Amino acid sequence: MKKLLAVILCAAALTACGGRDTAEPTPTPTPTPVGTPVPSDVRTMITPSQTNPIKDNWTTLGEVGVVMDGEYTDIILATEAQRGGDGYMMWDDSQRWALVAVGEDNTYTLFDENMGGTAYIEVAMEGDSPAVNLVTTATVGLAVTKFTYSDGAFYAEELVTPEASGNEIYSSFPEYFE
Secondary structure, eight states: OOHHHHHHHHHHHHHHHHHHHHHOOOOOOOOOOOOOOOSSSSOOOHHHHOOOOOOTTTTTEEEEEEEEEEEEEEEEEESSSSEOSBBBOOOOEEEEEEEEEEEEEOOEEEEEESOOOOOEEEEEEEETTTEEEEEEEEEEEEEEEEEEEEEEEEEEEEEEESSOOOOOOOOOOOOBBO
């Protein structure tokens, strides 16, 4: 009888201590689909200047003409690296790259950096204004920056930023060859 009473008291004590779980359930995060950029809240304004960082001896790797505010403008991606006699680029550990929009009256320097890696552009018209996506690849990954033109200025927005550490082991981006 004492054992039965002890079991009943233990069971009653355990059920009384349990009570209801009042903790809020942890919300399940909504995943971002792969390949969908998450724009940053920071946009950098790029105003026109009169200087162009691209020198005459640089290699142009991408160029397209667009009309901005009624003015013909060339969007140019170039590097100081040179081509070899075989048509392949003679890359160094790092080289200077520049992305500019050069019009009749205004020049916009969108990107001007010394970097190890390569750069590629994609230009689209969003309404009546150009949008330039700059993809840069390096040993730690790739970055994507979008430059949109509006009201006499370009606005830069980082869409993809690589981790601070890493090591690229493969890329199917094509090599620049002429």
